[in-house]
Amino acid sequence: MAQQGNKKAQKRQTRARRQAEEAARQKALEEAAAKERKQQTLIGALVVAIILVLVAIIAIISLRSIIKKNEANKVTADASYTSLQSVKTKPKHIDKKGGILISKYGYDKKVEKAPTVEIFMDPLCPGCGSMHRQIDSDLDKMVNSGQINLVYHVMNFLDADSTDQYSTRAAGAILYVASHDSNPQHLLDFVSNLYKKDYQPDEGAKYKPTSNEQIQAQAVAAGVSKNVMSKAFNGTYNKWLEASYNYTVRRKDILNDSGQLSTPAVTINGKLMDMTQVSELGISQQQALLKSLGIKEAQVGQKGVMPAIGTGAPESLK
Numbered sequence: 001m002a003q004q005g006n007k008k009a010q011k012r013q014t015r016a017r018r019q020a021e022e023a024a025r026q027k028a029l030e031e032a033a034a035k036e037r038k039q040q041t042l043i044g045a046l047v048v049a050i051i052l053v054l055v056a057i058i059a060i061i062s063l064r065s066i067i068k069k070n071e072a073n074k075v076t077a078d079a080s081y082t083s084l085q086s087v088k089t090k091p092k093h094i095d096k097k098g099g100i101l102i103s104k105y106g107y108d109k110k111v112e113k114a115p116t117v118e119i120f121m122d123p124l125c126p127g128c129g130s131m132h133r134q135i136d137s138d139l140d141k142m143v144n145s146g147q148i149n150l151v152y153h154v155m156n157f158l159d160a161d162s163t164d165q166y167s168t169r170a171a172g173a174i175l176y177v178a179s180h181d182s183n184p185q186h187l188l189d190f191v192s193n194l195y196k197k198d199y200q201p202d203e204g205a206k207y208k209p210t211s212n213e214q215i216q217a218q219a220v221a222a223g224v225s226k227n228v229m230s231k232a233f234n235g236t237y238n239k240w241l242e243a244s245y246n247y248t249v250r251r252k253d254i255l256n257d258s259g260q261l262s263t264p265a266v267t268i269n270g271k272l273m274d275m276t277q278v279s280e281l282g283i284s285q286q287q288a289l290l291k292s293l294g295i296k297e298a299q300v301g302q303k304g305v306m307p308a309i310g311t312g313a314p315e316s317l318k
Contacts, residue, residue, distance in 0.1 A: 080243070080246045080250050081097075083246065087239055089239065091240060100151060100153075100178050102188065116311075117289070118152075118266065120155060123170035124161060124167045124200075131266075133195060148307065156168040173216070176229075181225070196218075273289070273292060294307050
C-alpha cells in the first residue's frame with residue numbers, strides 16, 4: 001500500500017512539474033509575442049515618422065519650387081530688358097532687343113521704306129529648319145536687292161533636346177561670326193547651311209552628337225575664315241544668350257494666341273505671322289511670307305521693285 005501511495009504521489013508531482021513547465025513555456029511565448037508586438041509597433045511608428053518627415057521635405061522642396069517659379073513668372077519684360085542691357089559682353093551688331101539687322105547696306109543700316117522681317121530661331125528647331133529651307137533663298141535675294149531689312153534673333157532654348165548643348169554652341173557661333181566677320185553675306189549663308197537638310201541634327205532621342213568642327217565646317221563653307229571659327233566656341237556670348245532668351249520669351253508682341261513663344265516665329269513690320277493660319281490655309285511658309293509682304297515670287301530680287309506694304313501692316317493671308 002505504501003508503495004502504491006508513493007507511485008501516485010510521484011505521478012502527481014510529475015504532472016505538476018509538467019504543468020508548471022508548460023505554463024512557464026506558454027508564459028515565455030506570450031512574453032516573446034508581446035515583446036515582438038511592441039517592437040513591431042515601435043518599428044511601425046518609426047516608419048510612419050520617417051514617411052511624415054519625407055513628405056514634409058518633399059512638400060518644402062515643392063513649395064520652394066513653386067515659389068521660385070512664381071518669382072520667375074513675376075519677372076517682367078521690362079526687368080528682363082534691363083538685365084539684357086546690363087550684360088557686359090555683348091555681340092557686335094546687336095540691337096537693344098537682341099536682333100542682328102542686315103540689309104543691302106550691311107549690318108546695322110536699314111533701307112528706308114522697306115519692310116522689316118524678323119526671324120526668331122533656334123539652330124536645332126526642326127520647324128525653323130523647314131521654314132529656312134523654304135525662304136532663305138528669297139530672303140537672300142530680297143536683302144541684297146534692298147527689298148527688305150532682315151533681323152535675326154538667335155535663341156538656344158533647345159539645349160535639353162541635345163546631349164552636348166548644341167543650340168548654345170551653334171547660336172554662339174552665329175553671334176561670333178556676326179561680331180568678327182564684316183561680311184553679312186557670310187552670316188546669311190552660314191545660317192542657311194546650319195539648316196540644310198543633310199546637316200541639321202535631329203532633336204530629342206534621334207539627336208547625334210555634333211562637334212564644334214562640324215559646326216565650323218558649315219561656317220567655313222559660307223566663307224568665314226578658319227581663324228575666326230577657331231575662337232567661336234569659347235562661350236563668349238553665353239551670358240548674353242541667356243539674358244536675351246529671358247527677355248524674348250516675355251515679349252508680348254511675339255507670343256502666339258496661347259501666350260507662348262513658339263519657333264519659328266516671324267514678324268513683318270512688328271506684326272507676328274500667324275503660323276496656325278498658314279497651316280489652316282494649306283499654304284507654304286514661303287507663300288505666306290511673300291503674300292504678307294505684298295510681292296510676287298517673280299519680283300523677288302528685282303531691284304527697284306519694292307514690296308507693296310512698305311513699312312505698313314502685312315497683307316492678309318486670306
